[in-house]
Amino acid sequence: xxxxxxxxxxxxxxxxxxxxxxxxxxxxxxxxxxxxxxxxxxxxxxxxxxxxxxxxxxxxxxxxxxxxxxxxxxxxxxxxxxxxxxxxxxxxxxxxxxxxxxxxxxxxxxxxxxxxxxxxxxxxxxxxxxxxxxxxxxxxxxxxxxxxxxxxxxxxxxxxxxxxxxxxxxxxxxxxxxxxxxxxxxxxxxxxxxxxxxxxxxxxxxxxxxxxxxxxxxxxxxxxxxxxxxxxxxxxxxxxxxxxxxxxxxxxxxxxxxxxxxxxxxxxxxxxxxxxxxxxxxxxxxxxxxxxxx
Amino acid sequence: xxxxxxxxxxxxxxxxxxxxxxxxxxxxxxxxxxxxxxxxxxxxxxxxxxxxxxxxxxxxxxxxxxxxxxxxxxxxxxxxxxxxxxxxxxxxxxxxxxxxxxxxxxxxxxxxxxxxxxxxxxxxxxxxxxxxxxxxxxxxxxxxxxxxxxxxxxxxxxxxxxxxxxxxxxxxxxxxxxxxxxxxxxxxxxxxxxxxxxxxxxxxxxxxxxxxxxxxxxxxxxxxxxxxxxxxxxxxxxxxxxxxxxxxxxxxxxxxxxxxxxxxxxxxxxxxxxxxxxxxxxxx
Numbered sequence: 001x002x003x004x005x006x007x008x009x010x011x012x013x014x015x016x017x018x019x020x021x022x023x024x025x026x027x028x029x030x031x032x033x034x035x036x037x038x039x040x041x042x043x044x045x046x047x048x049x050x051x052x053x054x055x056x057x058x059x060x061x062x063x064x065x066x067x068x069x070x071x072x073x074x075x076x077x078x079x080x081x082x083x084x085x086x087x088x089x090x091x092x093x094x095x096x097x098x099x100x101x102x103x104x105x106x107x108x109x110x111x112x113x114x115x116x117x118x119x120x121x122x123x124x125x126x127x128x129x130x131x132x133x134x135x136x137x138x139x140x141x142x143x144x145x146x147x148x149x150x151x152x153x154x155x156x157x158x159x160x161x162x163x164x165x166x167x168x169x170x171x172x173x174x175x176x177x178x179x180x181x182x183x184x185x186x187x188x189x190x191x192x193x194x195x196x197x198x199x200x201x202x203x204x205x206x207x208x209x210x211x212x213x214x215x216x217x218x219x220x221x222x223x224x225x226x227x228x229x230x231x232x233x234x235x236x237x238x239x240x241x242x243x244x245x246x247x248x249x250x251x252x253x254x255x256x257x258x259x260x261x262x263x264x265x266x267x268x269x270x271x272x273x274x275x276x277x278x279x280x281x282x283x284x285x286x287x288x289x290x291x292x293x294x
Numbered sequence: 295x296x297x298x299x300x301x302x303x304x305x306x307x308x309x310x311x312x313x314x315x316x317x318x319x320x321x322x323x324x325x326x327x328x329x330x331x332x333x334x335x336x337x338x339x340x341x342x343x344x345x346x347x348x349x350x351x352x353x354x355x356x357x358x359x360x361x362x363x364x365x366x367x368x369x370x371x372x373x374x375x376x377x378x379x380x381x382x383x384x385x386x387x388x389x390x391x392x393x394x395x396x397x398x399x400x401x402x403x404x405x406x407x408x409x410x411x412x413x414x415x416x417x418x419x420x421x422x423x424x425x426x427x428x429x430x431x432x433x434x435x436x437x438x439x440x441x442x443x444x445x446x447x448x449x450x451x452x453x454x455x456x457x458x459x460x461x462x463x464x465x466x467x468x469x470x471x472x473x474x475x476x477x478x479x480x481x482x483x484x485x486x487x488x489x490x491x492x493x494x495x496x497x498x499x500x501x502x503x504x505x506x507x508x509x510x511x512x513x514x515x516x517x518x519x520x521x522x523x524x525x526x527x528x529x530x531x532x533x534x535x536x537x538x539x540x541x542x543x544x545x546x547x548x549x550x551x552x553x554x555x556x557x558x559x560x561x562x563x564x565x566x567x568x569x570x571x572x573x574x575x576x577x578x
Contacts, residue, residue, distance in 0.1 A: 039382070042375035046454040046535070053450070053459075065449045091326035098323070151561050155440075155528045155538070156553075159545045164345045165337075169330040243440035246532055247542075250330070253440075260444050268445075276436045292311065 065265070072273060073266035081255060082274045089251035089278060092169050093241035096176025097234040101226075103149075103181030104188050110142035111185060112192040115214070146189075149182025154240050158249045169250030176237050176244070187229045191222045227293045231286045238282045242275045252278075352550030362552060363559075366540060370559055373536040374567070376454050376529070377522035380461025384522075385515060387434070387466030392473030394427035399477055399503075427470075434467025439525055443534040454535030461522050461529070472514050473507075480506040509578045516571045523567045527560050 053059065109115055154175050161171035199217045208216070245253025252271055259268040336342040394400050401410070401420045410417045439460045446456035485502040493501065530538025537556055544552035 039378065042378045045372055045375035046379050046458050048379055048455055048458055049450075062449050065445070088329055091329040094322055094326045095330050095332060151564070152557060153524060153528050153560075155531055156541060156557070159531075159542065160349065163545065163548075164349060165333075165342060170332055170336075173330050173332060239438050243438045246440055246444065256441060256444070260448060272437055272441065275438070275441070276433070279436050 068265040069269040071266065072269040073264075074270065078267050078270055082252075082270050085245075085252040085255045085271065086274045086278050088169055089238070089241045089253075089275075090282075092172045092176065092244065092249075092251050093234060093237040093282075095173045096241065097180060097230060097237050099173060099177030100180035100184050100233065100237075101230050103177060104184035105226075107142050107146060107181075108185045108188040108192065109214075110138045111146055112189045113139065114193055114195070115218075142185075146182045146185040149178050150186060151182075152179065154179045154244065155247055158244050158247050162248045167248045167250075172241060172244040172249030172251060175249060176241060180233050180237060184229060184233055187233075188222075188226055191225045191229070192218070195221050224293050228290050231290050231293075235283055235286050238279055242278070348548075349550055352548065353554040355551065356554040356558060357549070357551040358555060362555065366537070366556060366559055369530070369535070369537045369540050370563060372454050373523065373527045373563065376457045376526040376534075376536055377461065377519060377567075379458045380465065380526060381515065381519045381522050383458065383462025384465035384469050384518065387462060388431075388469030388471075388473055391427045391431050391466070392470035392477065394423050395431055395470060396474040396477040397424070399499075400424045400427075431467045431470040431474075434463050435465075435471065436467070437464065439464035439529065440532060443529045444532045447533045452533045452535075457526055457529040457534030457536060460534060461526055465518055465522060469515065469518055473511065476507045476510045476514070477503065513575050513578060516575055520564075520568055520571050523564055527563070 157175035157179050158171055161174040165171050165174070195218055199221065200213055203213045203217045241251050241253075243253045243256075245251045245255065246257050248254070252275055256268065256271050259265075259271060337346065400406075401417065401424050406420070410420065442464050443456055443460035446459045450456050450459070480503055484506070485498055488498045488502045526534075526536050528536075528538040528541070530536040530540070531542050533539065537560055541553060541556050544550075544556065
């Protein structure tokens with residue numbers, strides 16, 4: 001069983017590993033020169049002022065800003081507001097992830113090749129070209145829907161849903177659900193295309209129908225990984241839910257937006273602490289549940 | 295799946311967990327539903343449907359006039375530039391902190407065993423540094439890059455620079471953590487061999503440790519760069535340059551065809567960066 005990706009990776013797991021090949025010095029130097037030029041160009045393009053940043057003037061400004069953050073404002077009213085925001089953020093991430101699981105599960109079975117048109121399940125079927133082609137249509141449609149959902153970032157979805165349903169936590173839930181639905185759809189699909197064929201074969205040899213094979217041969221294999229991936233995306237989503245409010249989608253982000261805009265630095269620190277505690281707690285909870293499942 | 299030795303599993307654990315879990319899940323579900331103001335009916339009401347229709351019809355056809363695209367060219371390039379320098383700063387922050395936060399490098403293991411034996415004060419100081427580095431990394435990565443960006447906009451002003459700093463700090467925390475995991479996972483044989491021939495610490499590090507970690511190190515950094523491109527594209531929503539700012543402007547002006555164009559540009563950019571990064575990784 002493959003381990004789930006590290007918690008901070010944004011979508012998929014990097015594929016790598018190999019060996020450094022030798023003896024391409026000239027090419028390497030050229031590449032290096034190119035990269036350096038690229039960096040210099042970026043330095044000016046991104047209007048970076050590292051020297052200025054390290055100068056006493058603006059470094060002092062940052063120090064002053066940090067000093068303003070302290071001490072965090074622990075007055076009852078602020079604490080209550082922070083608590084409310086924390087619970088709301090939790091609710092957004094929870095409902096968003098659930099919605100994502102529902103979306104992913106309802107699409108993914110059409111988006112994995114071995115379930116929809118090729119492989120063991122379809123070997124015995126008479127090779128009628130048009131039937132195969134017809135099966136490809138839902139496959140391609142499901143794949144492209146997942147791609148679209150996944151490509152548009154959560155924050156942009158949030159902007160769109162704020163326009164569609166108005167301000168508040170609900171557009172945040174929709175944004176998380178739709179984007180994460182695309183991501184989970186892709187991850188689930190990879191798991192499905194990767195199942196062990198032996199149980200399927202033995203079920204097939206006993207004359208099980210395709211639905212029965214799906215329920216008894218495939219789902220039990222993939223379920224632990226589905227749950228594990230969903231928990232992992234929940235960890236990512238709690239971080240996103242904490243900032244969705246910056247575009248008007250509720251949660252702690254909304255309060256942070258207000259605190260920053262009104263120069264209430266002490267309250268800001270309280271809210272940041274709340275994010276820190278919430279994120280850490282959810283990480284532990286998710287790790288605990290993952291251990292239970294795997 | 296864990297189902298090894300039945301005698302190791304305590305029965306109380308097994309029997310209560312599902313019930314407690316289900317109860318908590320239902321509770322969280324009901325409470326979250328209420329708190330998140332979930333209201334699916336909106337999409338079936340006239341107002342919601344009108345908004346949806348306006349949005350969908352407004353998107354097509356995408357605005358591909360040269361006028362608009364040439365206007366988007368600079369923010370698109372800016373996004374790449376932000377991600378590049380953000381990742382560089384992240385490496386500059388993550389590498390030293392990651393080293394200090396590596397248990398086997400900072401406090402234990404063959405590099406330190408001989409030196410710290412019977413020197414509790416020095417060992418204590420090393421532990422202090424170790425926990426400081428770990429704490430900083432965890433702080434850096436727990437605060438989302440958006441909040442960092444927002445604070446840096448306040449501290450250094452609008453523009454791409456706060457975006458660079460935000461990505462640098464937030465991703466520095468993530469990179470540092472992963473770097474320390476990579477450093478912990480090296481094979482110890484070469485290190486011991488080096489030590490036995492009398493290499494000093496620096497030599498052990500550069501000839502034994504670093505070459506082993508380098509491929510994973512580069513690969514993970516490249517992968518983070520891909521994430522940084524996505525992040526810097528939307529950091530503009532809080533005023534930190536790049537395409538995000540344009541998305542927000544177009545969205546606020548209800549020019550949905552422009553939004554679609556920007557999303558297409560974003561898609562192509564991300565795909566290109568993924569391709570470059572995958573190619574580079576394959577070369578490793």
